[in-house]
Amino acid sequence: MSAPFSPESIRQRLSTEQISSAQADRLAEAIAGSLRGTCKEWFPGTDYDNWRQMLPEPLLDVLVQLLTWDKNGQIVADHLPTAAAACIFLDLQNSAIPVG
Helix, strand or coil: CCCCCCHHHHHHHHCCCCCCHHHHHHHHHHHHHHHHHHHHHHCCCCCHHHHHHHCCCHHHHHHHHCEEECCCCCEEECHHHHHHHHHHHHHHHCCCCCCC
């Protein structure tokens, strides 16, 4: 079974972006650290390896697409698209959607 959210898989995905390998390494570690922190804070007691295995692989593409460069040359999450995505996900999580 593949592990799309392992640091190695994150680095592999970032290798397709226009950033250096050193930047990809640092960014992969930052994303992996954020995932660990999210699991620990929002899902206490959950096994991290099992938790990240259930995350859909396209989520990594969404995370990467929300990144941008700030005025200091740092890679950051683009504020407006990230906030919009978070709000949409929260709305969908909290709303029953009739499908019939």
